Amino acid sequence: MYGQNHIDFYYKCGDGIKESINSRITLKQPNNKTIVLYSDTVSYYDFSSKNFFKNKGKYQLIVLFDTENYGKDTVNYKFELNGTELSTTIYVSFNHWVKLDSKGNKIEENGKRIDANIGINKSYLAPKSVEISYDQSIKPDVMYDEPFFKIRNNSRDTIYGTRLPGYFWGKLDYLKKDSVFITREGTIDELFADSPPLYPDSSKIATVGSFGYKAFRKPEFKDCRFVVWYKTHWSPRGKNTLLKQEKELYWWAETTENYKLTCDFKIDNQTPNR
Numbered sequence: 001m002y003g004q005n006h007i008d009f010y011y012k013c014g015d016g017i018k019e020s021i022n023s024r025i026t027l028k029q030p031n032n033k034t035i036v037l038y039s040d041t042v043s044y045y046d047f048s049s050k051n052f053f054k055n056k057g058k059y060q061l062i063v064l065f066d067t068e069n070y071g072k073d074t075v076n077y078k079f080e081l082n083g084t085e086l087s088t089t090i091y092v093s094f095n096h097w098v099k100l101d102s103k104g105n106k107i108e109e110n111g112k113r114i115d116a117n118i119g120i121n122k123s124y125l126a127p128k129s130v131e132i133s134y135d136q137s138i139k140p141d142v143m144y145d146e147p148f149f150k151i152r153n154n155s156r157d158t159i160y161g162t163r164l165p166g167y168f169w170g171k172l173d174y175l176k177k178d179s180v181f182i183t184r185e186g187t188i189d190e191l192f193a194d195s196p197p198l199y200p201d202s203s204k205i206a207t208v209g210s211f212g213y214k215a216f217r218k219p220e221f222k223d224c225r226f227v228v229w230y231k232t233h234w235s236p237r238g239k240n241t242l243l244k245q246e247k248e249l250y251w252w253a254e255t256t257e258n259y260k261l262t263c264d265f266k267i268d269n270q271t272p273n274r
Contacts (some may be wrong), residue, residue, distance in 0.1 A: 003169060005051070005053035005085040005086070006087040007047065007048065007089075008048045008088075009038070009042065009046060009047050010091040011023065012044050017096060019067055020041045020106055022040075022041050023041070023064060024066075026062045027058060027059060027062075030057030035155065053085070056081050056082055057081065058079075059176075061076070061090065062075075062080070062108040063092055063118060064075050064116075065094070076155070077120075077243070081122065085199075088122045089116035094114055094118070095117070096160015112248050113249075115252060117253070120254070122255070124260065126259040127155060129154040129155040130153055130154065130261065131154065132149055132150070132245050133150050134265035135148045135149055138205065142169075143210075145214045146213075147216055147226065147242055148205055149170075149226055150206075152203045152213075155200060158232070159198045159231070161198065161230060165196070167195060167210070168205075168207075168230060169209050170207075170225060170229070171182045171214050171226075172208045172225075172227075173224065174214070174218065175223040185208070185209060186210065189210040192210065217267055222266050223263075223264070224266070228260075229258045231257060231258055235256065240252035240253055240254040
């Protein structure tokens with residue numbers, strides 16, 4: 001799988017920042033060659049590229065920030081790739097500092113302070129010690145629709161959902177001739193009650209979104225694939241590490257790793273009794 005690592009890159013400057021930000025974002029590779037990922041003043045930019053990372057080893061993301069009122073500053077953020085990654089996502093954003101309540105509503109904002117956020121997310125295939133299977137023994141009810149899947153953790157790691165620690169919510173692919181024809185994702189509700197993560201030698205149920213997928217059974221499809229991601233270290237979103245502070249400019253960064261589980265299965269399109 002070495003050399004198959006794709007890149008997804010995202011840059012965003014928040015709408016609340018009225019002045020132009022001149023940013024230059026470069027990537028120094030293990031062979032010391034440098035790639036320019038972004039150099040402009042636009043407020044949003046993204047790109048994707050297949051087989052982007054050709055070398056495993058230590059990388060360095062260099063972010064230059066230049067404005068009239070906030071001055072000029074640079075941060076170097078290091079991360080490492082081991083050559084087994086499926087894809088790597090890099091994002092950089094600039095926003096005014098905002099405080100949110102538990103429901104995600106803005107309750108306070110500082111128009112003088114800018115938070116610069118750097119994120120690296122590395123994606124891998126799940127190891128064989130973490131197993132997933134289609135579980136037809138669980139029947140839908142008024143709250144939860146099928147399909148249901150069982151994740152068995154035979155590894156030594158405690159594993160966590162990507163949204164909430166104890167919930168595993170994925171997507172559903174409908175296949176034709178082994179290719180994905182359509183994809184469906186369910187509703188996500190992050191206000192679910194606390195639930196423990198998946199400990200070693202234990203099992204948990206996974207669903208499409210928080211509640212399953214009501215229109216799951218489609219007469220034209222029999223072959224399906226369920227895809228769900230998990231992580232082995234829990235870090236709530238928004239809890240990045242402070243790298244440095246220059247007056248009203250705060251630099252934050254986070255590196256995360258996600259693991260992909262897939263389950264191919266067949267459906268008989270017979271609606272079960274509730």
